[in-house]
Amino acid sequence: MIAFEYLILFLLVVLLAYLIQFRWKRQRLHDLAKNLPGHDGLSIFESIKLATKISRRDYIPIMSKFIKDDAPITKLWLANYLTILTKDPDFIHKIFNCSKTYNKPKVFYQMFFMDHALTPMGGDDHKRHRRILNKAFTSAVMHNLPEIFNEKAKKIVTKMEEKVGRGEFDLMDYVGALSLESFGKINLNYEIDYFQSEIYYSMKRFVEFCKLKVFVILGIVMKKVNVELAQIFKNFNNFIAKVIDSNKSRNSQENSIVQLLLDPKNHFSNQEIYEELILTTMASFATSTKTLAATLVLLAMHKDKQQKLFDEIDEIYSTESDTKFSNDFLQKFIYLDxxxxxxxxxxxxxxxxxxxxSEEVEIEGYLIPKGTVILISIFAMHRDKKIWGDDADAFKPERFFEELTNPHAFVPFAG
Ligand code: HEM
Structure with a gap:
């Protein structure tokens, strides 16, 4: 019994020594944090409560509750993490262009479950992957895309027409098909029939999982214990295996993502190839689908803007003899843009x-300690009345005909 008490005492002493050393090592972080404007600290309980709320639906009230307007940054201790929130265009611009704030905070990016793919990766590995994969996004590559988008859009519109007059349907299914099939053809050199493909269900379910509050913090654990999530990732892997097989037996489109990843000269490991293909498929699917769906809903809600867009399309088609979908042709659609x-x-x-x-760094006069997590609210900046005016929440495409008050205030694709 005494031995057991000694063991407990010993463990407590070790724990205390660890905590003291941990705090001592972070003294500089605490000293500098005192000079940053914002909140002094949330208890562990409050931090956990807040962290469990960082889902898509809740971040608007959270940000507006904590983000202060009188300084470009707002400090917020999230348990052990010194965090700064920002919606300031100039501050954000500096963050995007500073080598010391290049990395992503692991704690917020763990939900991707990947260590060897772009989004969660940092440092030199990230730079190497970007240098190679950027070749898939040059204007020369983009030049060939409008025809593919057009072919896929026609297919989806025909499918949607079947639903007219038959009650409600989920728009996301259709714009999701457009996004995924286009991405497949362009970047995976692989024809996906969204409505028949196993990847359809897996993508949809994965996006649903990402909405769960608990998923954000327990993502990695959930992948191991949740049978459905494990199955989704098995489906992703099976899908990628088929994509790779089909690309081995025929020539891939030059500078497509799959071709760049499989090219032996680029020295990607098998794991990197799989993770990058899953990640870029997800990155493209979730973003393009949401953007297209939001645009269609906004147009449905604003009939006058919808009419203006139809008028532009009618006018261009009535004067154009050659309507081949090229980049040059698309440049004419100014209102659509x-x-x-x-x-x-x-x-x-x-x-x-x-x-x-990743290092101590001075930005806009603030000394940011090494290890600080910087949360950039693109949403809050895009809706800031100080930048966009009192009608910041209104759908008004015409505002893009004028020069922006601050060119750094519009960053839907981040840096
Ligand atoms: C409307 C469409 C899109 C929007 C609004 C969008 C937005 C974004 C944003 C904001 C990020 C930064 C994420 C971060 O730093 O945490 C990002 C990263 C990324 N996006 Fe997109 N994206 C779109 C379409 C696409 C497409 C079509 C692809 C692939 C073909 C793609 C591939 C990626 C990749 C690979 C990254 C990670 C880049 C890196 O970490 O270096 N995105 N996207």
Whole structure:
């Protein structure tokens, strides 16, 4: 019995020593944190309560509750994490362009379950992957895309027409098909029939999982214990295996994501190839689908803007003899461009993103300690009345015809 008491005492001493050393190592972080404007601290209980609320639906009230207007940044201790919230365009611009705030905070990006793919990765590995994969996004590659989008859009519109007059239907299914099939053809060199494909169900369910509050914090654990989530990832892997097989037996489109990943000269490991293919498929699917759905709903809600868009389309088609879908042809759709930008301003597909200070760094006069988590609210900046005026919440594509008050205030694609 005495031995047991000694053991407990010993463990307590070790724990205490660890905590003292941990706190001592972070003294500088605590000293600098005192000079940052914001809140002094939430208890562990409050932090957990807040963290469990960081789901898509709740972040608007959370941000407006904590983010202060009188300084470009707001400090908020989330349990052990020194966090700064920001919606300031100039501050955010500096963050995007600073090598010391390049990395993503692991704690917020763990929900992707991946360590070898772009979004959660940091440092030199991230730079290497970007340098190679950027080749898939050059204007020369983009040049060939409008024809593919057009072919896929026609298919989806025909499918949606079957629903006319038959009651409600889920718009996301149709715009999701457009996003995923286009991505498959362009970047995976693989024809996906969304409505027949196993990837359809898995993507949809995965997006549903991401909405669960508890998923955000327990993502990794859930993948191991949740049978359905494990099955979803098995389906992702099976799908990617088929994509890779089919690309081995025929030539991939040059500079497609799959071709860049499979090219032996680029030295990607098998795990990197799988994770990047799953991640880019997800990144493209979730964002394009939400953006397209939001745009269609906004147009449905604003009949006058919808009419203006129809008028533009009618006018261009009535004067154009050659309506081949090229990049040059698309440049003529000025109002459509403004509609899409305004839709991404109002509903940015990724409303909040994170970065981490890998070194102590001074930004806009604030000394940010090493290890600080920086939460950038694209949503709050896109809706800030100080930037966009009193009608910041209104759908008004025309605002993009004028020069923006601050060019850094519109960042739907982040940096
Ligand atoms: C309307 C469409 C889209 C929007 C609004 C959008 C938005 C964004 C944003 C805000 C980020 C930054 C995330 C962060 O830093 O945490 C991001 C990253 C990324 N997006 Fe998109 N995206 C769109 C479409 C796409 C498409 C079609 C693809 C693939 C073909 C794609 C691939 C990626 C990748 C790979 C990353 C990670 C980049 C990195 O970490 O370096 N996105 N996207």
């Amino acid at each position: 403004a509609v899409l930008k305004e839709s991404m301003r109002i509903f940015p597909a990724i409303p909040i993103i994170g970065r981490e200070a």
